[in-house]
Amino acid sequence: TQLLEQSPQFLSIQEGENLTVYCNSSSVFSSLQWYRQEPGEGPVLLVTVVTGGEVKKLKRLTFQFGDARKDSSLHITAAQPGDTGLYLCAGVGTSGTYKYIFGTGTRLKVLA
C-alpha cells in the first residue's frame, strides 16, 4: 500500500518567516502534486512535478521532487497571512493505475 506522510502536521509561524513542508514515501511516484485547501472549499492545485530532482517556483513557493521520486518538499519564503491553509501532497503510482494517494496534510497558520 502506497502511503504519503507529511510533516509537520501543524505549523504556526509569524509573517515574514520561512518554512518547509515535507512529503515522504517509501514508494516511487510517476508524478506528485501539491494543493492548498481553504475551509469549506476543494483543494486547489499549486504545482505538478514529474521528473526526479525537478524544482519549480511559484512566486514565493519552491517545490522540489526528490531524485528517486519518493519524496517532495514545499518551501515558502517570507510567509504571509494569505498563505494560511491546509497543504496537501498527492502522488500517482507507477503501476499503471491513475489512483491518487494523498498525504496526511500540513495545516499552516501565518500570524500577522
Added chain:
Amino acid sequence: DTGVSQDPRHKITKRGQNVTFRCDPISEHNRLYWYRQTLGQGPEFLTYFQNEAQLEKSRLLSDRFSAERPKGSFSTLEIQRTEQGDSAMYLCASSPRESNQPQHFGDGTRLSIL
C-alpha cells in the same frame, strides 16, 4: 469551462436515509474521482472512472455506497442507509486522459448525518 461542479454543496439528513450527490467534471476530462475527507485530514480515495468504466474502488466503499457514470460525463455517488460515520466532505475531481496531468477538484458536498 467552469471547472468541476458538485451538487448539493451541503446535505443534512437523518440517519438511515439515502442520499445522492452529483458531480459534473471539466468537459474534456475523461477521468473522474470521488474522495471522502474528514476534518483536518487529507482526502481518502473512494473510486474512479475512466469514461463510463469504474476502474477501481476502495475498500472504504462499503456495500452502502455506489457510484455511477452512465454516459461518461457526470457522475453520481449514492449512500444508502446513512450512518453518523458517513458525515464528511465528499469531493469530486477530474483529470484529462494524458498521464501525469493533475486532478482538478470541485468544492465538495458536505454531508451531515443527524
